[in-house]
Amino acid sequence: MILYPFLIIFYLLINPTSANEASAPVFIHAEGAWVRATEVGNSAAYVKIVNDGLKSDRLIGAQTDVCKRVELHTHLKEGDVYKMRPIESIEIPTKQTVDLKEGGLHIMLLNILKPLKESEKIKLTLIFENAGQISIIAEVRKNKHACTCKD
Numbered sequence: 769m770i771l772y773p774f775l776i777i778f779y780l781l782i783n784p785t786s787a788n789e790a791s792a793p794v795f796i797h798a799e800g801a802w803v804r805a806t807e808v809g810n811s812a813a814y815v816k817i818v819n820d821g822l823k824s825d826r827l828i829g830a831q832t833d834v835c836k837r838v839e840l841h842t843h844l845k846e847g848d849v850y851k852m853r854p855i856e857s858i859e860i861p862t863k864q865t866v867d868l869k870e871g872g873l874h875i876m877l878l879n880i881l882k883p884l885k886e887s888e889k890i891k892l893t894l895i896f897e898n899a900g901q902i903s904i905i906a907e908v909r910k911n912k913h914a915c916t917c918k919d
């Protein structure tokens with residue numbers, strides 16, 4: 769029956785929500801997102817990610833249009849200095865909250881395209897392996913302590 773695949777495609781075209789409903793419900797949410805204010809160069813985004821689901825998930829990337837490139841970073845102590853290192857993904861275990869914060873895991877915003885000023889709101893899309901894309905709004909704030917880490 770050659771017509772069958774076409775019928776499915778047609779159904780998805782006229783009813784795009786049905787495709788989403790078929791996937792697992794999303795139990796991931798983000799809280800208290802903020803971005804470090806800066807005039808030039810790089811910035812970072814911090815956020816608490818909560819997994820209320822029964823399955824672990826993984827943050828595998830993020831997107832925003834305020835900078836050229838986004839990376840997931842961690843801080844590692846090498847000798848006496850903390851250094852930032854790009855990582856592939858951030859595990860969000862089931863029933864746990866992962867805190868992306870200063871001095872720890874963070875979303876690195878490389879080469880900002882315009883100054884990020886205090887109290888501005890920035891759209892950030894978090895990309896999860898299972899939950900897919902989740903868009904959030906992050907407020908620009910001044911950093912409490914200057915970053916002493918090196919690239």
Ligand SMILES: [Cu+2]
Nearest residue numbers: 841852874876
């Ligand atoms: Cu970084």
